[in-house]
Amino acid sequence: MSIQVKRAYNFNAGPSALPLEVLEKAQQEFIDFRGTGMSVMELSHRSKDYDEVHNQAKASLKELLSIPDDYEILFLQGGASLQFSMIPMNFLTPDQKASYAITGSWSEKAFKEAKLFGNPYEAASTKDSNFSRIPQLSELKYNADDAYLHVTSNNTIFGTEWKDYPAIDIPLIADMSSDILSRPVDVSKFALIYAGAQKNLGPSGVTVVIVRKDLLEKANTNIPTMLKYSTHAEKNSLYNTPPTFGIYMLGEVLNWVKGIGxxxxxxxxxxxxxxxxxxxxxxxxxxxxxxxxxxxxxxxxxxxxxxxxxxxxxxxxxxxxxxxxxxxxxxxxxxxxxxxxxxxxxxxxxxxxxxxxxxxxxxx
Ligand SMILES: Cc1ncc(COP(=O)(O)O)c(C=O)c1O
The missing domain is CATH 3.90.1150.10 (Aspartate Aminotransferase, domain 1)
Incomplete structure (x- = not known):
């Protein structure tokens, strides 16, 4: 007997609406995942069944965002907020500068973390307009020897979004937590893209990082193992136990996007x-x-x-x-x-x- 469920008009900022089809499929597979006799949550993360889920999610993201081969796709934990720290920890040194476009509360938080590791400065700030606009590309300040330029592609709280990105020679890093997968993006413009999954990608608990391999080679080494991107890249995001259910859901959300066109x-x-x-x-x-x-x-x-x-x-x-x-x-x-x-x-x-x-x- 099918039960009619009333779905809310869900305009939450995150965690937020998930496709009904995905929830229904997860429900069907919840207790017996594809004949394994157990839930996907009960599978070993070292099993062949889970491996398929993991690699399929990666492959779908690569396909949908046309991610070039010289990028790693990582599934991490700690939310986008941990990325605020991991980025400068890996890519900034105490004597180095990095440029941050300040377009809202999330970029302010990212900027604050970078101060713990090096010398970040403002590429531009739209605070004087209560973050009601994205700076013109011509307003952005950065230097050829900066470690990177950091932008927040969509400002969830203020409702602003970058329409275009600067073509620059230093690494461009973007927090795409609230607009990843909402529109096509030229990944090759970015050295690193990160996003908490809980808006367009799936449930909270998974953080997607897309990082160009050459950046990893230049990363700092004197940091804790779990906080090094290279640890996760070398082990296909299976260095430790990944958030398996979240990655499964992410894979299903990506399948849904592929299915609708x-x-x-x-x-x-x-x-x-x-x-x-x-x-x-x-x-x-x-x-x-x-x-x-x-x-x-x-x-x-x-x-x-x-x-x-x-x-x-x-x-x-x-x-x-x-x-x-x-x-x-x-x-x-x-x-x-x-x-x-x-x-x-x-x-x-x-x-x-x-x-x-x-x-x-x-x-x-
Ligand atoms: C643009 C942006 N960056 C970062 C975050 C923080 O993400 P998390 O809660 O995954 O740490 C959010 C959360 O809403 C966000 O919208």
Whole structure:
């Protein structure tokens, strides 16, 4: 007997919506994974059955993002936050500089960690506009002998996203936690890309790192084994026990993306969903006020305010009542935020944009 489940309109910023098809498949395979008589969580990470899951997830990511052969794909733990430390620990020395584009709270956190290992400085900062925009490429400061330039491709809290990246001779490193796999990206522009899985890739607990092999060869060696990228690269991310269930889910999410038509289809869907909400803002004659500058708008996190505070409280209360989950803005910005990650269906975005229009009609 199949049970009808009511799925929420989930606009959470992360962890966030996962494709229903993936959840259903995981449910089917939960107790007996492909005839093994056990859950994928109960398999040895050294077994052939798990090996297939692990390598299939890697291969799918490589295929979807067209990752060139001279890159390693790593599945780590510790979240994107541990990457804030691992990057300078591996690639920065006390006498070296590294440039950080400060476009929001996450880049500030990454910058802070780098200070423990070397001399990071600001490539640019948009703090004076409360991070409502991405800097122009021409604003970025960096030097030929910097260890790297670090950017946050999508600013989850402020709802801004880089549209283009600088072509530079020093290693370009990107925190893509909140927009990886949402649109095609030219991986070859980057020396290292990292992302916590819990938005577009799967459940929390897995962190994906895509790193060019030549960077690994130059990395510092006087650091703990578990915090060296080369440890994980040399052992195919199986130096210690990996988060096996998370990697299985990641593989299934990637299969889902392939099944619906890959990156071109994903970006098309994401643009359609984001347009619904941005149109509702732009056509509201100032009833809704978008936080992000138009040329910096994120496809993933739509941030806005309602024109006065009392109405905003009412808007959020009614949104909750109507079943829209996760639309309160982050505490550091306030207002409203709808996160439209890959697995958020078009119907959810449509229902929310209709709600916005209806609310304005009644209260505007
Ligand atoms: C852009 C960005 N970077 C880093 C993080 C921190 O990720 P984690 O919680 O996996 O450490 C987040 C979390 O939301 C994020 O959105």
């Amino acid at each position: 890959g990156m071109n289809e994903i970006v098309k869907r994401n643009e359609e969903k984001a347009k619904l909400l941005y149109d509702a803002i732009d056509e509201s004659n100032g009833f809704y006020v978008g936080h992000a500058a138009k040329d910096s708008r994120s496809l993933m996190n739509v941030t806005f305010r309602v024109k006065d505070e009392e109405l905003e409280k009412k808007f959020l209360a009614e949104a909750k009542q109507e079943g829209f989950v996760g639309v309160n803005g982050h505490r550091s910005v306030g207002g409203c935020r709808a996160s439209l990650y890959n697995a958020v269906p078009f119907e959810a975005a449509k229902a929310f944009s209709d709600f916005m229009k209806q609310f304005q009609k009644v209260n505007g």
